[in-house]
Amino acid sequence: MNIIACVKQVPDTEAQIKVKADGSGIEDGQIKWVMNPYDEFGVEEALKLKEKNGGDVTIVSVGPARAMETIRTALAMGADKGIHISDPALDNADAFVTASALAAAIKGLPHDIIFCGQRAIDDDSGQVGAMLAELLGIPQLTLVTKLDFAGSSVKVIRPIEGAQLSIETSLPCVVTAQKGLNEPRYASLPGIMKAKKKPVDVKNAAALGIASDVKAKVAKVVPPPARAAGKIICGDDAAQKAAELARCLREEAKAI
Amino acid sequence: MGNSIVNTRDQRFVLYEQIGIDKLFTTDKYSGFSRDMVDMVLTEAEKFAVEMLLPAYDIADKQDPATFKDGKVHAPVCFQEPYRRYCEAGWIGPAVPVELGGQGLPMSVFAACLELFGAANYAFQMYPGLTLGAASMIATHGTPEQVQKYALKMFSGEWSGTMCLTEPGAGSDVGASRTSARKLPDGTYSITGTKCFISSGDHDLTRQIVHPVLARIEGDPPGTKGISIFIVPKYRVEADGSLGKANDVVASNIEHKMGIKGSATCTLNFGENGACTGELLGNEREGIKIMFQMMNEARFGTGMQGLDFASAAFEHAVQYAKERIQSKKIEDFTNPAAESVAIINHADIRRSLLWMKAHVEGMRAMNYFIAYCIDQEHCAATEEEKERAKGFVDLLTPICKAYCTDRGVEICSLGMDVFGGYGYCSEYPMEQYVRDVKIATIYEGTNYIQSLDFVGRKLGQNKGKNIMNLFGEITKIIQSAKSVEALSSYAVHLENAMNSTIALTMRLGQWAKSLDYIIPVMNARPLLMIVGDVVIGWKLFEAAIIAQEKLAALYARLGVNEAQGRALAKDNSEVAFYQGKLANARYFASNVLPTIDGRCACIGLTDKTPVEMAEESFSV
Numbered sequence: 001m002n003i004i005a006c007v008k009q010v011p012d013t014e015a016q017i018k019v020k021a022d023g024s025g026i027e028d029g030q031i032k033w034v035m036n037p038y039d040e041f042g043v044e045e046a047l048k049l050k051e052k053n054g055g056d057v058t059i060v061s062v063g064p065a066r067a068m069e070t071i072r073t074a075l076a077m078g079a080d081k082g083i084h085i086s087d088p089a090l091d092n093a094d095a096f097v098t099a100s101a102l103a104a105a106i107k108g109l110p111h112d113i114i115f116c117g118q119r120a121i122d123d124d125s126g127q128v129g130a131m132l133a134e135l136l137g138i139p140q141l142t143l144v145t146k147l148d149f150a151g152s153s154v155k156v157i158r159p160i161e162g163a164q165l166s167i168e169t170s171l172p173c174v175v176t177a178q179k180g181l182n183e184p185r186y187a188s189l190p191g192i193m194k195a196k197k198k199p200v201d202v203k204n205a206a207a208l209g210i211a212s213d214v215k216a217k218v219a220k221v222v223p224p225p226a227r228a229a230g231k232i233i234c235g236d237d238a239a240q241k242a243a244e245l246a247r248c249l250r251e252e253a254k255a256i
Numbered sequence: 257m258g259n260s261i262v263n264t265r266d267q268r269f270v271l272y273e274q275i276g277i278d279k280l281f282t283t284d285k286y287s288g289f290s291r292d293m294v295d296m297v298l299t300e301a302e303k304f305a306v307e308m309l310l311p312a313y314d315i316a317d318k319q320d321p322a323t324f325k326d327g328k329v330h331a332p333v334c335f336q337e338p339y340r341r342y343c344e345a346g347w348i349g350p351a352v353p354v355e356l357g358g359q360g361l362p363m364s365v366f367a368a369c370l371e372l373f374g375a376a377n378y379a380f381q382m383y384p385g386l387t388l389g390a391a392s393m394i395a396t397h398g399t400p401e402q403v404q405k406y407a408l409k410m411f412s413g414e415w416s417g418t419m420c421l422t423e424p425g426a427g428s429d430v431g432a433s434r435t436s437a438r439k440l441p442d443g444t445y446s447i448t449g450t451k452c453f454i455s456s457g458d459h460d461l462t463r464q465i466v467h468p469v470l471a472r473i474e475g476d477p478p479g480t481k482g483i484s485i486f487i488v489p490k491y492r493v494e495a496d497g498s499l500g501k502a503n504d505v506v507a508s509n510i511e512h513k514m515g516i517k518g519s520a521t522c523t524l525n526f527g528e529n530g531a532c533t534g535e536l537l538g539n540e541r542e543g544i545k546i547m548f549q550m551m552n553e554a555r556f557g558t559g560m561q562g563l564d565f566a567s568a569a570f571e572h573a574v575q576y577a578k579e580r581i582q583s584k585k586i587e588d589f590t591n592p593a594a595e596s597v598a599i600i601n602h603a604d605i606r607r608s609l610l611w612m613k614a615h616v617e618g619m620r621a622m623n624y625f626i627a628y629c630i631d632q633e634h635c636a637a638t639e640e641e642k643e644r645a646k647g648f649v650d651l652l653t654p655i656c657k658a659y660c661t662d663r664g665v666e667i668c669s670l671g672m673d674v675f676g677g678y679g680y681c682s683e684y685p686m687e688q689y690v691r692d693v694k695i696a697t698i699y700e701g702t703n704y705i706q707s708l709d710f711v712g713r714k715l716g717q718n719k720g721k722n723i724m725n726l727f728g729e730i731t732k733i734i735q736s737a738k739s740v741e742a743l744s745s746y747a748v749h750l751e752n753a754m755n756s757t758i759a760l761t762m763r764l765g766q767w768a769k770s771l772d773y774i775i776p777v778m779n780a781r782p783l784l785m786i787v788g789d790v791v792i793g794w795k796l797f798e799a800a801i802i803a804q805e806k807l808a809a810l811y812a813r814l815g816v817n818e819a820q821g822r823a824l825a826k827d828n829s830e831v832a833f834y835q836g837k838l839a840n841a842r843y844f845a846s847n848v849l850p851t852i853d854g855r856c857a858c859i860g861l862t863d864k865t866p867v868e869m870a871e872e873s874f875s876v
């Protein structure tokens with residue numbers, strides 16, 4: 001089985017994000033970077049499929065030089081090889097450019113199933129997986145929490161409000177992973193030692209024949225407004241306090 | 257920061273910038289490693305510590321401690337899953353050679369991983385930690401069959417291990433052991449006796465537990481020289497390696513303790529029914545010598561425990577001090593309109609935090625340095641370098657154990673003070689830190705026993721060459737610091753402290769030969785702490801010199817002068833980090849090092865009141 005898992009390097013959820021003074025983006029020099037948590041589910045599912053059915057797992061990532069760490073982490077978890085799409089021209093890639101780059105790299109590879117995270121926790125756009133499937137002209141199964149592989153097709157569960165969908169499709173397809181799909185393994189020490197020797201191809205935009213024609217441009221990045229102090233409603237009379245609460249919610253917070 | 261237990265930026269500073277472990281990667285032994293790889297190991301260790309071990313820290317203390325029920329010992333249930341995954345990921349013996357199932361990682365890197373695991377959950381870490389120590393001892397001193405039979409399964413975590421020294425009548429005085437061994441016709445030994453306080457002595461994380469047991473073969477002389485060491489498994493091992501019947505090792509109870517409640521501390525009865533057999537490890541009557549390998553590793557591990565808790569307490573205290581709003585700034589005290597501020601604005605809190613920070617970072621640098629010296633013992637090019645490295649390990653191990661645990665207790669206590677009344681209550685981890693860290697001053701040889709070893713053996717070891725090598729290194733740092741403008745006036749305090757210490761150690765020799773021999777015996781603990789402070793001072797200055805260079809480069813790159821650079825700490829975490837290193841050295845030099853002269857003078861007075869006064873006068 002030829003399995004592909006796409007991963008993105010994102011700031012750690014615990015990292016303190018500082019916006020650049022000119023609003024062009026975030027200060028990225030001093031934060032800790034990790035594998036997008038939803039991508040971890042994808043990598044884990046890819047490894048489980050491989051363990052059960054044989055084959056190999058290729059990791060593909062679009063990102064600057066430091067994204068190599070994330071590829072190595074996936075290799076340390078047990079993936080076999082990597083493709084690192086790295087090009088300064090792609091630094092401001094939007095979801096479309098990223099998906100185009102992934103599609104260009106994956107087109108040339110045998111692929112039965114492609115995993116992506118359902119979204120990346122940095123920009124939360126949630127579009128890359130779907131666009132990738134469209135660009136490759138194959139089915140997409142998004143927000144998957146359970147996956148069963150049956151030879152030439154897969155059957156998945158996707159939760160929707162108050163119910164769940166059971167969807168089946170033929171291969172190849174793109175699956176975007178949602179929390180609950182599995183519990184990602186930790187990279188083992190032997191895995192880390194082996195990861196160094198596994199092959200990673202580095203490709204630039206020219207090699208893939210893609211251009212950075214972004215459809216979405218970042219106009220300005222601004223930090224969210226500082227949260228105002230909370231308000232405590234004092235008093236002994238519950239009814240009076242409830243009335244005051246309702247008034248605050250309506251007139252001050254304009255929530256009701 | 258981020259993880260609330262260990263500053264991983266400082267870990268990397270010590271490894272890469274202060275020690276320069278990259279030097280190891282150019283040696284044959286460690287040529288397979290690189291900084292990328294080490295970074296990945298550290299990142300994974302942190303992830304594992306924070307995600308798997310930390311959540312069980314409080315649970316294993318309160319709802320789910322180790323228990324003794326129906327004659328069986330149970331480890332905390334919340335340790336089961338982390339233990340399984342810990343073994344799977346290969347964390348038991350990363351520094352163990354590849355042939356034995358490890359990864360051959362440098363000890364200095366493993367020390368950094370251990371700090372993360374210990375700071376996240378020390379009681380948990382004791383199970384694999386003792387297993388590693390016991391397995392390494394078997395790997396070094398066992399026959400090839402014993403290595404195959406026991407050590408390999410222990411390094412993988414399938415079986416666990418302990419160390420069985422203490423008995424009701426033999427605590428500090430290990431030589432008083434009454435556990436006995438009788439040789440059987442098949443060459444094995446029948447073991448009889450009771451050991452107490454045995455950590456991980458029984459539990460259900462693994463089915464098999466392998467006990468290295470100190471015992472005296474019938475007819476052998478009394479004292480330590482008559483003691484041998486035996487491998488005594490909980491279940492007998494069949495020829496094919498599978499587990500046979502129980503080996504008459506029975507846990508009769510576990511202790512109810514102040515802290516580390518997740519760790520099962522057991523009383524073990526060996527051979528109550530005359531059916532406990534063990535294999536000799538090494539030669540007869542070499543038990544103490546062999547056990548010392550494990551004890552030295554365990555002493556380093558216990559010193560790390562002091563650092564682990566100190567680090568976690570410090571990180572929590574800083575965080576809390578930034579959040580807790582209480583009292584106005586001193587300059588606003590008479591201004592009714594002024595608002596209260598976060599307590600990190602108060603001078604006393606800052607003084608406390610910097611005292612903690614300087615000690616934590618100094619101890620981290622010292623402990624990783626010891627681990628690095630262990631690496632050098634393995635890979636140094638010349639015998640001379642090896643001997644030098646080994647000398648540092650020998651000399652600094654008792655300091656690591658006693659200094660880091662005594663200071664660890666003080667740091668946790670001070671950390672609790674920063675939390676005010678909330679620190680005393682169980683919704684914050686501070687009270688657990690205070691309880692959990694305290695045992696470290698007692699077990700693995702009490703801090704007095706460490707100090708006696710330091711003063712009585714280690715100081716004079718190798719004809720005093722080891723300590724002179726240490727003072728040589730410190731002198732180099734003093735000289736460099738004197739040529740750095742930002743540090744020169746402070747370096748004098750390190751110089752004075754070292755000179756007072758050298759003068760005092762010179763007198764030790766004379767005392768030893770006179771009626772004053774009791775002076776170093778009685779003052780071993782303050783003596784060890786004096787040398788410990790000098791060592792910490794050395795490491796803090798070494799770090800500050802590097803920091804000053806890095807700051808100059810940073811300022812140059814940012815195109816600012818010193819004064820402007822100082823204001824950058826708010827927004828630039830690298831600037832802030834390096835400035836913190838300068839602060840450590842300056843604070844320690846101004847507030848700790850000058851006390852050394854007075855402390856040396858106290859011992860120099862050769863007052864013997866404690867030993868001369870009547871026993872009755874202590875309390876009537």
Ligand SMILES: Cc1cc2nc3c(=O)[nH]c(=O)nc-3n(C[C@H](O)[C@H](O)[C@H](O)COP(=O)(O)OP(=O)(O)OC[C@H]3O[C@@H](n4cnc5c(N)ncnc54)[C@H](O)[C@@H]3O)c2cc1C
Nearest residue numbers: 419420421422427428453454455521698699700701702704
């Ligand atoms: C939680 C816990 C876990 C433990 N785990 C293990 C384990 O896994 N394996 C194991 O073998 N042991 C273990 N121990 C035992 C521990 O190592 C001993 O408690 C320790 O060595 C001290 O021995 P003791 O308790 O008998 O104290 P004692 O030896 O009675 O000491 C009491 C005091 O007297 C002092 N003292 C003793 N002799 C001298 C002397 N000659 N000169 C001056 N002062 C002296 C000591 O420093 C101490 O302050 C553990 C203990 C605890 C509490």
Ligand SMILES: Cc1cc2nc3c(=O)[nH]c(=O)nc-3n(C[C@H](O)[C@H](O)[C@H](O)COP(=O)(O)OP(=O)(O)OC[C@H]3O[C@@H](n4cnc5c(N)ncnc54)[C@H](O)[C@@H]3O)c2cc1C
Nearest residue numbers: 580582583584599602603604605673674675676677678680
């Ligand atoms: C078990 C227990 C019993 C208690 N019993 C009583 C009781 O019977 N009656 C009662 O009234 N209270 C009681 N208390 C409360 C106790 O007196 C307070 O906890 C204590 O006064 C500290 O206040 P705090 O906890 O709010 O800490 P904080 O005031 O928040 O102090 C936190 C830290 O900041 C420092 N700090 C605060 N302000 C300054 C400043 N201006 N300059 C420098 N440092 C500063 C403190 O020294 C401390 O280190 C009790 C508390 C406990 C835990």
